[in-house]
Amino acid sequence: MHELNVADKSGVQALPATVARRWGAVDGLVHCAGIIQPFTRLKDLDFETIDRVFSVNWSGTLYLTKTFLPVLLDRPEGHIVNVSSMGGFLPVPGQTIYGASKAAVKLLTEGLHAECEGTTVRVTSVFPGGVATNIGANSGVAMPVDEAAAARQAGRITTPERAARDILDGMERDAYRVLIGSDARMMDRLYRLSPRRAAGLIATKMKDLLNR
Template sequence: MLIAGKKFLVTGAGNGMGREVTLELLKRGASVIGVDINDGFLKETTLLAGAKSSQLFTVKLDITDRKAVAELASKHQDLDGLVNVAGIIQPFVRVNDLDIAAADRVMNINFFGPLNLIKAFLPNLLNRPEAHILNVSSMGSYAPVPGQTIYGASKAALNLLTEGIRSELSETNVKLTLVWPGAIGTNISQNSGVSIAGADSAETSKMKVTSAVEAGRMMVDAIEHGQKRIYIGGDAKFMGRLARWSQDTAAKLIHKNLKNLLG
């Protein structure tokens, strides 16, 4: 898909990967509807857009609010691309210790949020000459992370949702990209309202992370080149290969390195 002249909606546009995708799309000549639950973050993104801010329309939106999502879709029937980036992690505890309300929140934002947007915008996307949907999943969707089981489950559900819709739309002009990021330099813990004990330890500080800027560039490249699936970061690619070879080995490796965070 040629990015220039197209209109995209990006969730989580207020910071992290969502912000960087937004800025990269603007840089390549697209117009963007940037949505986020935090209006202050959206104002920061607008400032960073600089001269391109005239092509950015920001909306404070709770993606779990189906009525609000439907109303937004009714106002933007000429959308060419939907980029689902917004997501949260869970409190870093075992399922046995996780409050069910926290589990509901993770599923509602990470799975039902993208589904709400897809359901609202897909009828119009199907009428465009070409259109694209990109969903951001996680390395945790294929390699279990202790203390992030519900988060991983929400992203695993997003994996199959993406693959299923791709199959259903295989004879249409709507293309789909599924993204598996590894460790990315964002504030997802803080934005999720999650405090992770031990996250600043010497061991975790040595983890190699991919910058949000690089992640944003790779995602826009994937849309432009029609890539179906991409890994972001060597860690995501390595664990993807390992999990396909031996799920047990992948699980043991992650458990060994992260079990200290559970106490």
């Protein structure tokens, strides 16, 4: 294990050599580090919180992707997987900054996919819905409700183990995108059919939480 602050550019840039010395060649990168913001409107967020979310979710993804890309291009075959979010294609009021950072990850990864056509590197974007990773506590954010318990009761929560299997299956298939969980798959379909309706549905669900 190598402990790393993904927002530390110099630390990330030193990682490939460290990993190579310990483990040998690197053939793949799965980047899933991410944090959420407090459940509040943009007008009530301070810039320190905004910068923290973007430094982990956006800068961390960019640093790792760009640092490992030359390493993987030198391998017979390589794969980069970046984890965006259902919130990266569907706006969630109260998580606007989180969603914006994950939307940036989406476009970075899709752009890289196009740039890597004709090379030995494959690129996959991942869009999880609700996954039982305790992201609120791990982000230092108080959850407005016990969302993990509520989602579990509704049968919509995905276990980390299932999410990992789906990601690895996507890598093996050279998938362009991987949707994790029935909630992500359902909202992806709805958003593509009617973006405004899908956004309105989520906004209605978030309204009471934001008014507390």
